Each structure stands twice: as structure tokens, then as C-alpha cells.
Amino acid sequence: MQIQSKHYHTIWVKGDRSSIVQIIDQRKLPFEFIIRDLESPADCFGAIRDMAVRGAPLIGVTAAFGMYLALFHLEGKNPEVFLAETADYLKSARPTAVNLAFAIDEMLEFMLQNLNDEAIMLKTLDRANALKELEIGFSEKIGEFGLEIIEKIYQEKREPVNILTHCNAGWLACIDWGTATAPIYKAHQKGIPLHVWVDETRPRNQGARLTAFELGEEGVPHTVIADNTGGHLMQHGMVDVVIVGSDRTTVTGDVANKIGTYLKALAAKDNGVPFYVALPSTSFDWNMEDGVAEIPIEEREAAEVTDIEGWSGATHQSVRLIPENSRAANYGFDVTPARLVTGLITERGICKANKQDILNLFPEKKK
Numbered sequence: 001m002q003i004q005s006k007h008y009h010t011i012w013v014k015g016d017r018s019s020i021v022q023i024i025d026q027r028k029l030p031f032e033f034i035i036r037d038l039e040s041p042a043d044c045f046g047a048i049r050d051m052a053v054r055g056a057p058l059i060g061v062t063a064a065f066g067m068y069l070a071l072f073h074l075e076g077k078n079p080e081v082f083l084a085e086t087a088d089y090l091k092s093a094r095p096t097a098v099n100l101a102f103a104i105d106e107m108l109e110f111m112l113q114n115l116n117d118e119a120i121m122l123k124t125l126d127r128a129n130a131l132k133e134l135e136i137g138f139s140e141k142i143g144e145f146g147l148e149i150i151e152k153i154y155q156e157k158r159e160p161v162n163i164l165t166h167c168n169a170g171w172l173a174c175i176d177w178g179t180a181t182a183p184i185y186k187a188h189q190k191g192i193p194l195h196v197w198v199d200e201t202r203p204r205n206q207g208a209r210l211t212a213f214e215l216g217e218e219g220v221p222h223t224v225i226a227d228n229t230g231g232h233l234m235q236h237g238m239v240d241v242v243i244v245g246s247d248r249t250t251v252t253g254d255v256a257n258k259i260g261t262y263l264k265a266l267a268a269k270d271n272g273v274p275f276y277v278a279l280p281s282t283s284f285d286w287n288m289e290d291g292v293a294e295i296p297i298e299e300r301e302a303a304e305v306t307d308i309e310g311w312s313g314a315t316h317q318s319v320r321l322i323p324e325n326s327r328a329a330n331y332g333f334d335v336t337p338a339r340l341v342t343g344l345i346t347e348r349g350i351c352k353a354n355k356q357d358i359l360n361l362f363p364e365k366k367k
């Protein structure tokens with residue numbers, strides 16, 4: 001099915017109707033390009049929980065707009081109580097990505113400080129849009145710093161740089177540019193020859209559907225692979241660098257990312273392949289030190305594992321993949337210990353995955 005897509009941002013306010021926020025519904029990409037209206041915090045909650053929008057920066061910004069939309073539903077309610085309840089409600093949509101809580105807390109604090117301002121709606125919309133623009137700027141800076149890594153590899157090998165990525169940490173996971181894909185786009189736009197190994201990323205197939213869609217739209221050479229292929233490729237010198245995203249990284253450099261990331265990091269370590277994590281400061285948990293012990297790992301519905309979605313021409317289908325009497329477990333994320341991470345690519349530069357180097361880059365976060 002040919003869809004007419006151009007490079008939108010992933011979320012925006014609908015024209016002059018500022019009571020409607022619009023998103024690209026990612027659940028049917030790349031076969032159906034669906035724009036969906038969100039008109040309430042509940043709409044934003046559902047979009048996040050059901051992964052119509054996904055990716056740490058994007059779910060944070062979506063929740064920020066959810067707090068804004070709450071202002072259209074204040075009728076007869078105590079605003080302080082309703083906004084605090086809305087904040088807790090939106091935070092409960094998904095547990096792992098720390099951007100969600102960061103964005104909601106920022107919005108709630110701002111809204112409570114401006115409750116008596118007659119321009120609160122416009123100011124709150126501006127605040128949500130400011131968070132959106134912040135993430136766009138962070139993503140582009142991550143791209144610029146990550147470009148240096150890819151450029152250095154190319155200067156050494158003078159052949160196309162082979163990059164492996166897991167899940168989708170692209171512009172569809174953010175607002176624009178992405179995190180793991182931002183250095184790829186910057187290098188591609190600079191004419192550096194490269195190729196991307198795209199992990200399909202079971203069970204929701206964000207790599208096969210979304211990263212492949214993004215790279216195809218940008219003309220970036222890529223190959224979709226089964227999730228368990230990366231180790232073999234690294235053993236045979238077919239991967240020059242791994243770049244992934246993050247949903248929550250502790251101040252000590254432990255990285256929560258899509259399930260399977262840890263296994264890629266182990267294979268990279270065993271084969272001497274650099275393993276980088278690209279993330280904005282909004283994806284750090286500054287109050288957490290032991291990621292393996294403390295980062296909440298989302299468990300999603302078993303149906304995402306027992307069934308598989310696909311398209312036959314224009315027809316979307318979901319079919320059973322495993323025996324009816326078999327159970328399935330569906331852990332959404334895992335934690336890669338800092339010791340397996342070569343470096344963190346942030347909007348302020350690249351640093352080692354340890355507390356001292358992270359705080360040297362973000363001194364204002366020192367306790």
C-alpha cells in the first residue's frame with residue numbers, strides 16, 4: 001500500500017482549534033498513515049498506553065499536551081485537585097520512560113503557579129510547545145555529536161560504516177531527528193556512506209515497521225534482521241558500531257531500553273564493537289543509581305507476543321503465532337549495566353557511562 005507521508009513532527013496542535021492535539025498513530029505504520037485527534041487527558045493516556053505514540057521523548061511531550069487539554073475539562077472541578085489527579089493518571093500510562101514523569105511534573109508545577117492567570121490556557125500551550133521544541137533541539141544536538149563517531153569510523157575504514165540499532169529511536173520516537181537515528185541522518189546528509197542493520201524488535205516490531213520506514217523515507221541504506229542476528233554479524237566484523245536509544249538512564253549510566261538491548265551490548269562487548277546510547281538529558285533519572293535493581297520494567301499484554309500483526313495488501317491482519325495452550329511473557333525493556341556502554345551521546349556532548357563524567361556534563365544535577 002503506498003501511503004502519502006511527508007516528514008511531519010509527531011505531535012502538533014490542530015490548526016486554530018487549540019482544543020485538539022493531533023498525532024501520527026504509529027500502530028499501523030508503515031502501511032497506513034493515520035492522524036488521530038486527542039481532545040482530553042484520557043485520549044493522551046490511551047495513545048501512550050496503547051503505543052499510538054511511543055518513545056521516551058514523545059510520550060513525555062504527549063503527556064505535556066495531555067496536561068494542557070485538562071484545562072478544557074475543569075468544569076465544576078477544584079483545579080488544584082483535578083490537575084494533580086490528572087498528573088498521576090498520565091504518569092500511570094507506562095512506567096519505564098522517565099521523560100513521562102519529567103514532562104508532567106514540569107507542566108503541573110507551571111500550571112499550579114499560573115492558575116489565577118487569565119491567560120493560563122495560552123501560557124500552558126506555550127509551555128507544552130516549549131517542551132516539544134526542547135526535545136527537537138536536544139535530538140538535533142545528539143545528531144551533531146553522534147556524527148563525530150560515525151565520521152571517525154569512516155575516516156579510519158574509508159568504506160561504508162555499518163551501524164546496528166535496536167527498536168525505533170528515530171524521529172517517530174521523538175518529535176524530530178530521533179536519538180539513535182539523529183547521528184545516522186546527520187552522517188547520511190553529509191554524504192558519509194553508511195548502512196544500518198535494523199533489528200526487527202519483537203514483539204511490536206518497531207524496528208521492522210518504524211525504523212525501516214524512517215530510513216527508507218530518508219534514502220538510508222538498511223537491512224532488517226531478526227532480533228537474534230546481531231551477535232553473528234558482530235562476530236564476523238559486519239558491525240562497526242551499535243547506537244541505541246534509552247527510556248531511562250541512571251545517573252551512574254545504567255541504561256533501560258527496549259527488551260533485547262542488553263543482549264546486543266553483551267555481544268558488542270564480546271566482539272570489541274563500540275556500543276553507544278543516544279539520549280537527551282530528559283531521559284536521565286538523576287535520582288537513581290542502580291538501574292538493574294530500581295528501574296521499573298513494563299510488562300505488557302501477552303497478546304502482543306501470542307499474536308502477530310501484518311498486512312496482506314491493504315488488509316490488516318492479526319493472527320495467532322503460538323499454540324492456544326501456551327503462555328507468553330512480555331517484558332518491554334531491559335537494563336544494560338554501565339560497564340557495557342562505550343559512551344552516552346547527549347545534547348551536551350559524549351561522555352563515559354559513569355556518574356562523574358555524566359555530572360561533569362550536567363553539573364547542575366550534582367546533589
Ligand SMILES: CSC[C@H]1O[C@H](OP(=O)(O)O)[C@H](O)[C@@H]1O
Nearest residue numbers: 054055056167169173245257258
Ligand atoms: C528515543 S526513546 C526510544 C525508545 O523507546 C522505545 O520503546 P517503546 O517503543 O516501547 O516506547 C525503545 O526502547 C526505544 O529505544
